[in-house]
Amino acid sequence: MQLSETASSLASRPLFLALVTFFSICLLWQVLVSTYQVSESVFPGPLLVFDNFWQLLLEGSLLKHTAASLYRVTVGFYLAAVLGIPLGIALGRILLVKNILNPVIQFLRPISPLAWIPLAMLWFGIGDKPAIFLIFLSCFFPLVVATTIAVGSINKVYFQVAANFNFSRTDVLLKVIVPAIIPDLVTALRLTVSIAWLVVVAAEMIAVQSGLGYLILDSRNALRMDSVMVGMIVIGIIGLLLDSVVKQLGEGEATVWKKIP
Amino acid sequence: MEKDTLMDDEQMGYIELVNLRKEYKERRSVRRSHDDQEKKGDKLIALDGIDLEFKEGELVCILGPSGCGKSTLLRLIAGFDQPTAGKVLVSGHEVVKPSSDSVFVFQQDGLLPWMTVWQNMELGLNHVSCKDEKAERVKEYIDLVELSGFENNYPYQLSGGMKRRAELARALVVNPEMLMMDEPFTGLDFLTHMKMREEVVNMHEFIGKTMIMITHFIDDALTMADRVVVLSERPTKVKMVRELNVQRPRNIERDPVLRELRDEIYLMLGVSYVV
Numbered sequence: 001m002q003l004s005e006t007a008s009s010l011a012s013r014p015l016f017l018a019l020v021t022f023f024s025i026c027l028l029w030q031v032l033v034s035t036y037q038v039s040e041s042v043f044p045g046p047l048l049v050f051d052n053f054w055q056l057l058l059e060g061s062l063l064k065h066t067a068a069s070l071y072r073v074t075v076g077f078y079l080a081a082v083l084g085i086p087l088g089i090a091l092g093r094i095l096l097v098k099n100i101l102n103p104v105i106q107f108l109r110p111i112s113p114l115a116w117i118p119l120a121m122l123w124f125g126i127g128d129k130p131a132i133f134l135i136f137l138s139c140f141f142p143l144v145v146a147t148t149i150a151v152g153s154i155n156k157v158y159f160q161v162a163a164n165f166n167f168s169r170t171d172v173l174l175k176v177i178v179p180a181i182i183p184d185l186v187t188a189l190r191l192t193v194s195i196a197w198l199v200v201v202a203a204e205m206i207a208v209q210s211g212l213g214y215l216i217l218d219s220r221n222a223l224r225m226d227s228v229m230v231g232m233i234v235i236g237i238i239g240l241l242l243d244s245v246v247k248q249l250g251e252g253e254a255t256v257w258k259k260i261p
Numbered sequence: 262m263e264k265d266t267l268m269d270d271e272q273m274g275y276i277e278l279v280n281l282r283k284e285y286k287e288r289r290s291v292r293r294s295h296d297d298q299e300k301k302g303d304k305l306i307a308l309d310g311i312d313l314e315f316k317e318g319e320l321v322c323i324l325g326p327s328g329c330g331k332s333t334l335l336r337l338i339a340g341f342d343q344p345t346a347g348k349v350l351v352s353g354h355e356v357v358k359p360s361s362d363s364v365f366v367f368q369q370d371g372l373l374p375w376m377t378v379w380q381n382m383e384l385g386l387n388h389v390s391c392k393d394e395k396a397e398r399v400k401e402y403i404d405l406v407e408l409s410g411f412e413n414n415y416p417y418q419l420s421g422g423m424k425r426r427a428e429l430a431r432a433l434v435v436n437p438e439m440l441m442m443d444e445p446f447t448g449l450d451f452l453t454h455m456k457m458r459e460e461v462v463n464m465h466e467f468i469g470k471t472m473i474m475i476t477h478f479i480d481d482a483l484t485m486a487d488r489v490v491v492l493s494e495r496p497t498k499v500k501m502v503r504e505l506n507v508q509r510p511r512n513i514e515r516d517p518v519l520r521e522l523r524d525e526i527y528l529m530l531g532v533s534y535v536v
Contacts, residue, residue, distance in 0.1 A: 157367050160341055163359040165385040165435065179375040231469070257374040258418055 009173040022170060044226040049233070051232045052226040061215070066234060072128055072203070073196045075240075076135025080192065085185065089145020098148075105144060113138040113199050121207055131203040138199040139192040146188035150181040162214070183258040186250035193246050197239050264528070273352050274317040274471035276338060280349035281311040283333055283412055307333045309496035315439075318469045320462070322482035325492030325500075330444055331475045334492075338473065339441045340361050347516070351439070361385050363439040364432035368447055371428050372416040378403070378427050379412040398434055406430040406460075422453035426460070433468065442474040446481065448513035454478075458485060462509060479526050483519050484511045487497035489527055500529060 028044045032038075040048060055064040057138035090097045091105075113134045120130035122125050129226060158180065162172045204213025219227035249255075285305040307330035315321055325331050336342045337349055340359040349356040351363065365371070372381050382399040388397045403409055406426040414422055425445060432440055445461070446454045462485050465472055476482055482489045483505070491501040503522065508516070513519045527533065 097414075155369075157369060158373060159373050160359070160367070161371050161373065161384070163341065164339070164365050165361055165387070166359075167387075171387070175376075176373070179373075182375075242347065254375065257415055 003022045007113075029181065041223055041225060046227060048227050049229045051223075051234070053230045055228055056227065062234065065210055065212050065215045065231075068208075068214075069200050069204065069212045070238070072131045072211065073135055073193075073200050074198075075128075076132045077139050077193060079132070079136045080139035080143055080196075081189065084143035086148050088144045089151055091144065091148040091175070092151025093177070094136040101149075105141065107146065109141040114202055117203070117206055120203075124207075126207055126209075128208065130207040131200065134203040135196045135199050138195050142192050142195065143188055146184065146191075147181065150184035150188070151177060153184075154180045179254065181233070183250070186246070186255060189249070190243060190246045193242050194239060196237070197242060201235060275352050276315040276439065276471065276473075277348075277353075278311050278313040278334075278338070278349040279348045279350065281308055281334075281337065281340070281349065282306070282345050283308040283330065283337060284345045287407050297375040308337075309498055311497070313490065313499060313501055313502070315471055315473060317471055319486060319487045320465045320472045320474070320485035321474045321488045321490060323473065323492065324477070324479060324482050324491045324530070325497065326494050327477065329492050329494055330497040331492060334497075335365075335443050335473060335475055337363050337442050341365070343402060361435045362437055363441055364435060364437040366425075366432050366440065366442040366445050368443045368445070370416060370424060372424060372431070374416050374477075374506070377413050377415055378408060378419070381416070381427065382431050382434055385429065396418075402430040405433070405464075419433065420453075421449050422457060424485035425449065425457055429461070429464065433470075434463070437474070439471040442472065444475055444477065446476070446478070461485065466509075479523055479530075481512060482526075483513050483523055484509075488525070489522075491526055 029046050033043060044052075053062070063170060087101075092098075116134060116137055117130075120133050124130040124133055154177065158176050159172070162176050167175065198213065200218070201213035204211035205217045208214055212235050216228050216231040217232065219225070267518075272280075272440070284308075285307055307334060311334065314524055322332065333342065337344050338351075338356065340349075340356040340363070343357070356363075370372060372378075373384070376384075378395075379399060382403065383395060386395050386398065403412060406429060408423060408427055408430065411419060411423065411427075416427070419427065429445075442461075446457055449457060458481060461474075465485075474481075474485070486505055489501070489503045489505060490499060492498070493500045505519075505522075511519060513523060
């Protein structure tokens with residue numbers, strides 16, 4: 001009885017539980033490293049990593065790398081959304097567009113963005129551009145497909161309502177299609193932003209001299225596993241933050257109607 | 262109430278169906294009954310040689326076995342679909358596309374779920390540029406269906422009956438000549454169904470528009486309609502048209518004419534309600 005009450009009161013405090021989990025993992029990590037006397041150059045302990053984290057933060061390079069990665073993700077992701085969502089709407093609504101473009105999209109979609117690395121470097125050289133291009137590719141196709149499916153699953157009755165009340169094409173777009181797909185779009189954006197964050201690290205290992213991916217690669221070359229782990233941890237934290245930011249989009253009035261059966 | 266209705270042409274809202282035929286090409290094989298021989302690629306005749314007229318201001322209920330093309334008929338009248346042959350004439354003009362002259366009340370939820378009741382009501386009033394006039398009309402019809410206080414609620418926050426009333430109000434606010442109702446009581450609980458029946462009849466007496474209602478409840482037709490149309494199974498033809506000159510409020514149990522007609526329709530639809 002009492003035990004289950006404690007469990008249910010704990011369950012209603014997700015943040016507290018999450019912190020406990022993180023702290024326990026760090027503790028276990030430290031215990032393992034100290035017990036087995038692992039070499040610091042192979043598996044540094046949390047204290048060492050934390051120490052290195054402070055160092056990198058204070059000297060400013062951590063912020064610089066994070067900002068560089070975030071910049072590339074933001075630009076690539078926005079480009080993909082700005083181009084991909086309208087294209088998805090067109091594919092979902094206009095059969096001719098679908099018949100012309102869909103085969104190409106389905107053909108390009110399964111090709112991993114990483115396979116584009118050689119071409120991206122050849123076309124865009126070194127710097128932000130190839131990385132942004134790769135992020136764009138990784139987000140563009142999933143967004144197009146998700147938008148197409150979302151548009152296709154809009155209840156036909158709503159289009160009949162629109163026809164009945166003599167809606168213009170713009171009205172159909174703005175009053176029916178866009179609001180109808182917003183809930184599905186938020187989900188799609190959540191998925192793609194995490195893909196973008198995955199891809200930026202890979203892209204930065206090849207084409208640029210900054211960013212968290214570069215930090216990891218550079219630290220590996222210097223055999224600084226503590227810095228490698230700092231890079232990994234920061235990537236994880238920012239991924240978590242990005243997801244919660246996009247998730248916030250899904251908490252507004254624009255999406256509640258779909259959550260209630 | 263609405264000044265412009267009264268000034269309208271006397272002939273508005275008069276509907277004529279001339280030898281209406283509608284075929285569909287079957288995409289997949291459908292067998293709706295045992296002796297149905299349809300194969301893939303066959304034509305499905307939904308309606309065949311329908312001649313009907315609906316007088317101005319009349320409330321007509323259309324009954325028929327399920328899958329007989331009742332909804333197809335209504336969609337043709339509203340212009341959502343085009344007949345394979347024959348014509349739909351509204352006030353003498355052929356119907357070629359949907360218009361806000363004949364507003365459809367849908368079987369499932371036709372309210373746009375991402376808009377409040379008020380926003381839904383405004384959908385048909387795009388042509389009204391004056392904001393005050395728009396608000397006044399919306400308010401008037403919200404009051405009419407007794408939804409005051411729920412203007413800013415979303416459809417999911419309303420009960421089934423309130424949603425139907427809101428949809429009815431949205432249809433009426435554009436001041437259409439005709440109202441098409443495709444099984445508007447589907448999914449309502451019994452008591453709400455009874456109340457809505459009464460409300461639609463009162464509404465009809467109040468606004469005097471042509472209303473065509475599809476229902477599979479024989480009692481709906483007998484209590485509400487000025488005229489009852491019974492359709493046959495596919496290929497669908499008109500099986501019976503009957504004028505109901507019975508004073509409202511009607512009570513089927515106490516009225517021998519209605520009782521007899523009910524038996525007749527049950528027989529015609531191939532069911533016996535005495536089990």
